[in-house]
Amino acid sequence: MSDSLKVALLGCGTVGGAVLRLLSEQSEDLTARIGRRVEVAGVAVRRPDRHPEVPAELLTTDAEELVTRPDVDLVVEVIGGIEPARTLLLAAIGAGKSVVSANKALLAEDGVALHAAAAEAGVDLYYEAAVAGAIPLLRPLRESLAGDQLRRVVGIVNGTTNYILSRMVETGAGFGEALAEATDAGFAEADPTADVDGFDAAAKAAILASLAFHSPVTAADVHREGISAVSATDVARAAEIGCTVKLLAICERVAGSDGADDSVAVRVHPAMIPTTHPLAAVGGAFNAVFVEAEAAGELMFYGQGAGGQPTASAVLGDLVAVARNRVAGVAGPGTTGYAGLAVRPMADTPTRYHVSLDVADKPGVLATVAHEFAAQGVSIATVRQDGHGDAATLVIVTHRAPDAALATTVARLREMSAVRGVTSVLRVEGL
Ligand SMILES: NC(=O)c1ccc[n+]([C@@H]2O[C@H](COP(=O)([O-])OP(=O)(O)OC[C@H]3O[C@@H](n4cnc5c(N)ncnc54)[C@H](O)[C@@H]3O)[C@@H](O)[C@H]2O)c1
Numbered sequence: 001m002s003d004s005l006k007v008a009l010l011g012c013g014t015v016g017g018a019v020l021r022l023l024s025e026q027s028e029d030l031t032a033r034i035g036r037r038v039e040v041a042g043v044a045v046r047r048p049d050r051h052p053e054v055p056a057e058l059l060t061t062d063a064e065e066l067v068t069r070p071d072v073d074l075v076v077e078v079i080g081g082i083e084p085a086r087t088l089l090l091a092a093i094g095a096g097k098s099v100v101s102a103n104k105a106l107l108a109e110d111g112v113a114l115h116a117a118a119a120e121a122g123v124d125l126y127y128e129a130a131v132a133g134a135i136p137l138l139r140p141l142r143e144s145l146a147g148d149q150l151r152r153v154v155g156i157v158n159g160t161t162n163y164i165l166s167r168m169v170e171t172g173a174g175f176g177e178a179l180a181e182a183t184d185a186g187f188a189e190a191d192p193t194a195d196v197d198g199f200d201a202a203a204k205a206a207i208l209a210s211l212a213f214h215s216p217v218t219a220a221d222v223h224r225e226g227i228s229a230v231s232a233t234d235v236a237r238a239a240e241i242g243c244t245v246k247l248l249a250i251c252e253r254v255a256g257s258d259g260a261d262d263s264v265a266v267r268v269h270p271a272m273i274p275t276t277h278p279l280a281a282v283g284g285a286f287n288a289v290f291v292e293a294e295a296a297g298e299l300m301f302y303g304q305g306a307g308g309q310p311t312a313s314a315v316l317g318d319l320v321a322v323a324r325n326r327v328a329g330v331a332g333p334g335t336t337g338y339a340g341l342a343v344r345p346m347a348d349t350p351t352r353y354h355v356s357l358d359v360a361d362k363p364g365v366l367a368t369v370a371h372e373f374a375a376q377g378v379s380i381a382t383v384r385q386d387g388h389g390d391a392a393t394l395v396i397v398t399h400r401a402p403d404a405a406l407a408t409t410v411a412r413l414r415e416m417s418a419v420r421g422v423t424s425v426l427r428v429e430g431l
């Protein structure tokens with residue numbers, strides 16, 4: 001067998017450590033599958049003294065030198081964050097190395113530039129682990145579904161928030177209590193902001209939308225709402241209409257009206273979904289992504305979205321793919337932003353709302369409430385009234401309307417004297 005392929009590993013934390021272990025444990029199989037032995041040329045870390053498990057001669061603190069070393073063929077980046085990861089990957093690509101990364105933040109911010117650099121250098125840039133961890137999703141979008149037209153990609157792509165919401169549904173707990181439990185159980189990080197406020201899911205949504213619609217979408221383009229405002233009341237109201245609450249990343253192609261071009265709407269927010277929807281059954285820290293395509297119809301991808309070993313599985317899958325391409329002397333499919341669809345503002349994006357109101361049960365109250373919806377051009381799908389006298393509750397589910405019209409309606413309802421309080425507002429998906 002000819003010379004081995006040399007891999008530089010950048011970062012040796014949760015994912016990097018698992019990658020290194022699997023590379024060693026599966027060495028024989030990987031060699032057989034690739035047709036060439038894969039050898040670790042070096043492991044860049046910040047503190048070599050913290051890595052007794054790595055042969056000392058492989059450790060370096062000089063990642064920049066490692067990625068451009070002439071003997072290195074492939075670079076695996078599992079450092080995370082924007083810098084120095086971006087500079088290191090661009091240096092690696094510039095030096096003709098193929099690259100595998102798990103870095104959603106970087107790909108969601110600068111995917112276009114990284115892809116352009118990889119295309120120019122004729123090398124691979126793969127990042128299956130960046131979205132939904134172990135679940136094969138990005139390569140199916142880039143390759144298996146490349147002959148189809150995608151309509152929607154809707155996913156639970158953050159395990160921490162799915163764990164928290166699942167506990168709220170199971171126990172009736174409020175957000176704070178469920179977050180504390182998730183932290184104690186090791187599911188939520190000490191600083192849970194990136195997960196709880198939806199930043200992690202928004203980065204993943206941007207990557208998914210870019211691949212699904214062949215259009216550049218960055219994390220900054222994604223409308224983002226986290227789960228910290230989801231209350232036990234929201235969860236109870238959802239149950240009353242046969243729904244559960246999930247944090248969804250939704251990427252959809254919206255048809256242009258009056259001959260205007262189609263656009264893409266990309267958003268992350270909590271939503272009620274019917275308990276019969278396939279995503280409703282996704283519990284705990286699991287991830288799942290539901291894809292709707294013209295010809296394929298509906299597809300569902302499910303599995304572990306995080307954890308060292310599952311994430312390393314996706315990294316190694318990419319490593320095998322780029323290594324095989326090296327052996328064959330080719331580069332795999334890049335991504336194309338050829339469609340260039342514009343990102344639609346959230347205000348214009350069609351959504352549906354569920355609204356619960358405490359009202360006085362007096363003649364004319366329902367009519368006044370209904371009038372506010374009508375005034376914004378929002379059509380009501382269902383209305384239910386519980387209780388009577390001073391403590392009546394109206395539960396309203398709308399049809400789809402521009403998000404701004406729904407938000408304005410809710411703001412007006414809050415100001416109405418007949419409305420004692422708006423007790424729950426959540427978008428509804430999949431009804
Ligand atoms: N942990 C998961 O479950 C998971 C899942 C999917 C994707 N990812 C992604 O994988 C990447 C790595 O995540 P992780 O959980 O392993 O993080 P981690 O914090 O456990 O590991 C990162 C490592 O990189 C090292 N590092 C930081 N700067 C460095 C530098 N300049 N040079 C060399 N090493 C440096 C850190 O010291 C640390 O050991 C991130 O992009 C993350 O978003 C992680």
Ligand SMILES: N[C@@H](CCO)C(=O)O
Pocket residue numbers: 133157158159160161195200305306307
């Ligand atoms: N923090 C992420 C890890 C995977 O990206 C999650 O909770 O899903």
Ligand code: NA
Pocket residue numbers: 128129130131132133134135136137138314
């Ligand atoms: Na994945």
